[in-house]
Amino acid sequence: MRLKLGLATAVALTLAPVAQADEGMWMPSQLPSIAAQLKAAGYQGNPADLADLTKPPLSAVVKVGGATGAFVSNEGLVLTNHHVAFGVIQYNSKPERDLIQNGYVAADRSQELPANPDFRLRVTTGFDKVTDKVLAGAKGKTGRAYFDAVDAASKALVSECERDVGYRCSVVNMFYGRDFYLVKQLELRDVRLVFAPPRAIGNYGDEVDNFVWPRHSGDFTILRAYVGPDGKPADYSKDNKPYTPPAHLQIASEGVSEGDYVMLAGYPGITYRHRMAAEFADQIQWRLPKSVEVMKQLQGVIEDSGKADKQAAIRYASQLQSLKNGIKRFSGELEGLKRSDAVSIRRKDETAMMAWLDKQPSAKTLKPQIASASKLLADANATRDRDLLFALMQSQTQLMRSAITLQRLGAERAKPDAVRETGFQQRDEDLIAGMLKQVQRRFDPAVEKRLLTALLTRYQQLPDAQRVPEFDAAFGRTPAELAKTLDGVYGATKLGDEAQRLHWLKASQAELAQSDDALLALAAKLQPALTRLDEQRKGREGDLLRLRPAYMEALIAYREQQGRAVYPDANSTLRVSYGKVTPLKARDAVSYAPLTSTEGIVEKNTGEEPFDAPKPLLDAIAKGDYDGYRDAKSGVMPVNFLSNLDTTGGNSGSPVMNAKGELVGLNFDSNWEAVSASWMFDPRYKRAIHVDMRYMRWLMDKVYPAPHLLKELGVPAK
Amino acid sequence: MRLKLGLATAVALTLAPVAQADEGMWMPSQLPSIAAQLKAAGYQGNPADLADLTKPPLSAVVKVGGATGAFVSNEGLVLTNHHVAFGVIQYNSKPERDLIQNGYVAADRSQELPANPDFRLRVTTGFDKVTDKVLAGAKGKTGRAYFDAVDAASKALVSECERDVGYRCSVVNMFYGRDFYLVKQLELRDVRLVFAPPRAIGNYGDEVDNFVWPRHSGDFTILRAYVGPDGKPADYSKDNKPYTPPAHLQIASEGVSEGDYVMLAGYPGITYRHRMAAEFADQIQWRLPKSVEVMKQLQGVIEDSGKADKQAAIRYASQLQSLKNGIKRFSGELEGLKRSDAVSIRRKDETAMMAWLDKQPSAKTLKPQIASASKLLADANATRDRDLLFALMQSQTQLMRSAITLQRLGAERAKPDAVRETGFQQRDEDLIAGMLKQVQRRFDPAVEKRLLTALLTRYQQLPDAQRVPEFDAAFGRTPAELAKTLDGVYGATKLGDEAQRLHWLKASQAELAQSDDALLALAAKLQPALTRLDEQRKGREGDLLRLRPAYMEALIAYREQQGRAVYPDANSTLRVSYGKVTPLKARDAVSYAPLTSTEGIVEKNTGEEPFDAPKPLLDAIAKGDYDGYRDAKSGVMPVNFLSNLDTTGGNSGSPVMNAKGELVGLNFDSNWEAVSASWMFDPRYKRAIHVDMRYMRWLMDKVYPAPHLLKELGVPAK
Structure with a gap:
């Protein structure tokens, strides 16, 4: 009954504008159910052909590490981003053959260079x-x-x-x-480097242009997958042969222009769009601003310490950079979510959903579960200040983290490996040893004490309900007690010595529990509390896994009667999104066209990294030999284009296709205004940035000629 | 004959597009001769009415310090920029009445606050x-x-x-x-503060938004001029009465939109548009890049020194800031001139002019003079490296400059005051004393030595023809000799002591010449060379004043036969420019609309300076009570608008008028891309930024109500 209503409404709505137009990271199996919308948007193929991600054409899309790529020839050529394949390029670079700087064109198959042995392509079957x-x-x-x-x-x-x-x-x-x-x-497992542009093309603009539109990057690289003579996956060997993929995408002969239909397939990592309204409020009203506040305080501590002590400045440079990046990203996300009025929109939507649910028969089973989930979240919120501070206490310190990790590992090691906590199993010990070893380069006792003072002073000021007895006992209840404890512990501990840390890595639970090292002894006192809180958190996560489906059931049903389908939040599985080439009105009086041109490369070029376009490229632009590659409408030579496709981290390297399913672009970034899209898709600001295939073809034709590859790609040189 | 041809051609060309459309800072007397162009551009008045800057309506335009303003009521109200009148606002601010922070609305004439006594308005008569x-x-x-x-x-x-x-x-x-x-x-001399918005409106965005479009600043202030009871200029007195100006401008009831005709009158300071091609080449190929290179080196010296010595960092903070500003500005000018291909365009134009001149009877008299001017410029170029270094040696040091100034003053003081060199007359001695006094706060011997080492090492590497015997003798010919000299001199001099410097300020030429202070003795050795070079420069300037008119004659005649009039380069006299409201395509894929709205204020607002719009403004925006002030086309509440009017420094506060001569805007800035316009007007990038009068009126109506002033301005509150 529900399904019938949903379909009818969906069909009825195809002629009317859809509220959430172009939002959606659809599972391929969902596409037939939104066939009418796809058609209305301009898709010329049969949506049913996109239903199975293990069949062509979606089987041409591959997972490349944590990102995406696509087969583009019948003999295993794979197109992905330069930044996704960067490890492969780096692995093959030597001082006398700098492929990062110079790029690479394999003259023939024998010149195709094996990737680092841990590099993997995954084809979903x-x-x-x-x-x-x-x-x-x-x-x-x-x-x-x-x-x-x-x-x-x-x-x-x-x-x-x-x-x-x-x-x-x-x-x-x-x-x-x-x-x-x-x-x-x-x-x-046998993947080889076939074509890479120089860094100054593949990563033109680097950090300065990161998240920036207009963009001018040739962020692509071509690899080839090989298999053993038996056609099965194999480690690198000279005898291997190119892999025949289940499908490959054909590069379009024409490009796209503003307003044209485009679609994209890839492996988006994680989104939170269907979280509950209370979680939106928590994220926007508390988590993001509070995290920024505390992180800024820690940034201040490190910067102040660094001014007085150059050695400390160097040791904490990487931690400082990471704090700054986090602050920038969180601030951007917060800014975007506020601009989109996400709290009240999500709240209003949920209130309406719950009101609607009240009148449904399913309310009886769903509402109690939703209420329980809400209560769990509210319970978690009651101690969120403390939990944030404890998390930072471990992630932002070196010696304290080492001591806590050593104590936990000792406790876990007393159990059979199979039941040891994830992260503290035998397989994890090398990683832990590595962490313990790199402490030296990143640690200064005075700075760590100041960081802990900042965090634990905040902890001391929390109301009773958020504090835990073990911490109060260990650090005292006043600033003076805290200072005395930290001075005492950091004055006495020997964990600053690498040999000491590695010694304790091998120690038994009993030895650790009775350690006379001041910091290990402190960590032993904290251990019961940390383990208890960890258990609480995991129990809550289990319950949310059990209860959230009720919320999703209600949401899906509610959307269905609105005539809208619901896609699952991103989880690194293959998804399809569709939309169109779209300009961006980023701010008052500022408009960005959806297509950049080679002229923009020259405009940005300073000759210095990261705007140091290679001479062959600048010469070719000056020459202007663009015949056959120009944008038909504007007459310019395209470089990148912008769409409203729904993407997130993990979509790097996703193929962008036109209405016929032909390859027109390669996704590689999104705009700064879209940082908040992991929570909310705001059609005014959410954009994805793609390499225009015409730019790739022109580079491979006129600038770094690879006629044999263009032929294999089915788009011969002009 | 020439004139006749010119007029005929000009008339013939009015229907055809003019190559340099909208370029031009015209003398009012020139406007009748370009009447057809003005009309074609959309001006609805009679160009002849604009011919005399001492008659209405141009007599409504006044000089305000180094900038511009306009009378806007028959009782002496003057409209200018907040940043132009900032000194007046500051002068009237006290801790308990902070007009900078809070702005000011004089409730009636008795509340109008006297400006600082040295503040002047000048009406050209x-x-x-x-x-x-x-x-x-x-x-x-x-x-x-x-x-x-x-x-x-x-x-x-x-x-x-x-x-x-x-x-x-x-x-x-x-x-x-x-x-x-x-x-x-x-x-x-009696000017009073009538209305000023708070800093966070008048200077919204401050340095961050300086030279930036899109802009959201209410950069205006209203003053009133008073005269004595006899109607003549007088110092402030309670008995003074409002001045009746020869003319005043009427605020338009409607605003302007993209493409609309606008014109502006004001006092642009200095431009170099009609400099010779060789001067363009010198500026772009040598002067700007070389200055940036040397200034960056000095910046590095100061920054390095500051890292090791906090006291030095503080003392040189202002010099460092000024170097950075200079580097930024010069780099921007260079970038713009390169983007506009100024060297080759000016060269091509001049070559064509000289070829044309060859065929004219006037060639016989003009060409030799132009050739002589060219030779003078080439001669000057032969020692340009040295001259730049010597100039920096004096502008970038404290003690060295003091010593050189003292020696020169001593020499000049031996002459009758009337024939003493400008800058070294009796009237200048206070200024010199002031300079000598502030040395203390800005000087560190180690830093000054390092700055001089940087400059004089460059000097030592110059070819013989650029070096002068006195300098070679004083500083030696090798880095070792230079170091020894500087160490010796700075180790021994007592000029670091303020009393010493002021003592020598009173000394006679003979005493100074025989001074046993090491630095004064060194300066005495350099004195003959510096005076000689100064004389050479002034002689050259005299000759250029004599010879350049020939070049201008040729250029004016050449332009005339092209059907184009020539405006004189800016020189702080009243000029008129006309054009239209124009968007800006600043970079590849980036377009700026020519009108900003109050929405943009909210977008930019962070709550922190300089984006801390006052609560009354934010509340009014949230309320959205814009009736009667909205832009008719877009429906938004306008804030600033952009035009292609030809402006430069000094045009701040210039009234912007519509086709009927009514006031629609107030000029206050230009865009970063236009920094190079002092040399070349590039119609693609040259824009001026104005306060929209609708924003001013709305602020005075709805946010900081001043109904009595709006009535006096002839635009009563809605």
């Missing part, structure tokens, strides 16, 4: 719903037990799936625990 | 050609003698003119010495 299997053992459980049951079932499914050699499997959950899928991916 | 009188005594002379004759004749004319009490007079030269005018200005 299976995507099966396994919700029943995953939840079978979880039914009736709550909290941590629910979580553990889901986890165990998922691990079993993965383990069984990976018996098929050459495949990687994972269980992903959609709609926050409502649906579970088993993803099976062929893992290609 | 005479503008007479005096070329014959000025040049009478110069005929047949050359070099310094020519200059001195012009100077003496000018001083005599000024002196005679200023016998009329209450007037200030000056002789200005047009077309680089071709024409001379005697300007007579009524000087109003």
Whole structure:
């Protein structure tokens, strides 16, 4: 009944403007259900052909590390971003052959250079719903037990799936625990570098232009996947042969212009669009501003310390940079969410949904679950100040973190490996050792004490309900007690010595618990509290996994009667978004056209990094030999274009296709105004930035000629 | 004959597009000769009415310090920029009445606050050609003698003119010495503050938004001029009465939109548009890049020194800031001139002019003079490296400059005051004493030595032809000799002591020449060379004043046969420019609309200076009570607008009028891309930024109500 109503409404609405036009990271299986919208937007293919991500054309889209790429020839050529393949380029660079600086054109297959051995391409070959299997053992459980049951079932499914050699499997959950899928991916291990532009093209503008539109970057690289003589995934070998992909995309002969339909497929990482209104409010009214406030205080501490002590300035340079980046990003996200009025929009929407739900039969089962989820979130909020401070106490210190980690590891090591906490298993010990080793280069006792003083003074000022007895006992209740404790502990501890830290890495739980090192002894006192809080958090996460699906059920049903489909929040699985080439009115009186040209490269060029376009490129621009590559409408030579496609981190390298499904662009960034899109898609500001395929083709034709590759790509040199 | 041809061509061309459309800072007397162009551009008045700057309506335009303003009521109200009247606002601010922060609305005339006593408004009442009188005594002379004759004749004319009490007079030269005018200005000394917006409106965005479009500043202030009971200029007195100006401008009831005709009158300071091609090349290929190079080196020296020595960092903070500003401005000018391809455009134009001149009868007299001027410029260029370094040696040091100044003053003081060099007369001694006193706060011997080492090392590396014997003798020929000299001199000199410097200020030439102070002794050795070079420079300037008019004659005649009139380069006299409201395509894919709105104020607002719009403004924007003030086309509440009017420094506060001559805007800035316009007007980038009168009226109606003033301005509150 519900489904019928939904479809009817959807069809009825195709001629009317859709409220959330162009928003959506759709699972391919959802596309047939929004076929009418796709058609109305301008898609000329059959939406049903896009339904299965394991079949052509979507099977041409591959996972490249945490990002995306696409097969573009029948013999395994893969197109992805320069920044995604940067490790491969770096791996093949030597002082006498600097591929980062100079780029690379493999003259023939024998010149194609093997990637770093840990580089992987993943081709999705299976995507099966396994919700029943995953939840079978979880039914009736709550909290941590629910979580553990889901986890165990998922691990079993993965383990069984990976018996098929050459495949990687994972269980992903959609709609926050409502649906579970088993993803099976062929893992290609022999990948080679075929074509890369010089850094000053592939990363033109670097950090200065990061998140910036207008952009002028040739952020692409071409790789080729190889398999063993038997056609199966294999490590690099001379005898390997190019992989024949299940599908490949064809580069369009023409480009796109403002208003043209475009679509994109890729692996977006994470979004929070369907979080509850209370979570939006928490994020915008508390988490982002409070994090920025505390991080700015820590930034101040480090900067002040660095002024007086150059050595300290150097040791904390990287931490300072990371704080600054975090502050910038959080501030941008906050600014965007406020500009979009996200709190009140989400609140209003949820209130309307709950009012609607009241009148539905499903209210009886869904409402109590939603109420429970709300209560869990409210409970978590009651101690959010403390939890933020404790998290920073560990992430922003070196010695304190080492001591806490050592104590926790000691405790976990007393258990069988299989039941040790994730992150503290045998397989994690190398990582922990590495962390303990790099302390030296990043630590200064005076600075760490000042950072802890800042954080723990805030802690001391929290109301009783947020404080924990172990911390109060360890650090005292007054600034004077805190100072005395820190002075005492940091004056006495020997953990500043690397050998000492590595010694304790091997120590038993008992030895650690009785350690006479002042800092380890302090950490031992804190340990019960930290473990208890960790357990609480994990229990809450398990319950949210159990309860959130009710909220999603209500939301999906509510949207359906509005005539709108709901896509699941991003989770690094293959999604499709559609929209159009779109300009951006970023601010009062400021308009950005959706297409940049080679003229802009010259305008930005200073001759100095990061605006140091290579001479061959500047010469070619001066020559202006653009025939066959110019934008038909404006007559300029295109470089990048802008669309309103729905993307997030992970969509780097996603192929952008025209109405016929032909490749017209390569996604590589989004605009600064869209930083908040992980929470809310605001059609006024959300844009994605793409390399125009005409620019890539022109570079490969006129500037760094690779006629053999253009031929293989089906777009021969002019 | 030439004139006839010119007029005919001009008329013939009025229907065709003019190559240099909208360029031009026209003398009012020129406007009738370009009447057809003015009409074609959209001016609805009679251009003949604009011919005399001492008659209405141009007599409504006044000089306010180094900038511009306009009478806007029959009872002496004057409209100018907030930044132009800032001294008046500051003068009237006290801790308990902070007019800078809060702004000011005089409730009635008794509340109008007297300006600082040295604040002046000047109304031009005479503008007479005096070329014959000025040049009478110069005929047949050359070099310094020519200059001195012009100077003496000018001083005599000024002196005679200023016998009329209450007037200030000056002789200005047009077309680089071709024409001379005697300007007579009524000087109003009792000026009062009537209305000022708070700083956060009048200077919204401050340095961050300086030279920036889109802009959101209410950069205006209203003053009132008073005169004595007899109607004549008088110092402030309670008994004074409002001045009745010769004319005042009427605020338009409507605003302007993109493409609308606008014109502006004001006092632009200085431009170099009609300099010779060789001077363009020198500026772009040598002077700007070389100055930036050396200034960056000095910046590095100061920054390095400051890192090691906080006291030095503080003492040199202002010099560092000024170096940075200079570097930024020069770099911007260079960037703009390169973008406009100014060298080759000016060269091509001049080559064509000279080819045309070859065929004219006037070639016989003009060409030799132009050739002589060219030779003078080439001669000057031969030692330009040295001259730049010597200039910086004096402007960028404290003690060295003091010593050189003291020696020069001593030498000049030996002469009768009337023949002492300008800058070293009796009237200048207070200024010199002030300079000597402020050395203390800005001087550190180690930094000054490092600055001099940087400059003089460059000097030592110059070829023989650029070096001078006195400097070689004083500083040696090798880095080691230089270091030894500077160490010796700065180790021994007592000039670091203020009392010492002031003691030598009173010393005779003989005492100074025989001073045993190491630095004064060094300066005594340099003195003959510096005086000699100064004489050479002044001789060259005299000759250029004599010879440049030939170049201008040729240029004017050449332009005339092209159908184009020539305006003289700006020289702080009243000029008119006309054009239209124009958007800006600043860079590839970036377009700026020519009108900003109050929405942009909210967008930019951070709550922190300089983006801390006052609460009454934010409240009024939130309320949106814009009736009667909205832009008719876009529906927004306008704040600032952009035009292609030809302006430069000094045009601040210039009234911007519509096609009917009604006041629609107040000029206050230009865009960054236009920094190079002092040399070349590039219609693609040259824009001027104005306060929209609708914003001013709305502020005075709805936000800081001043209904009595709006009534006096003829635009009553809605």
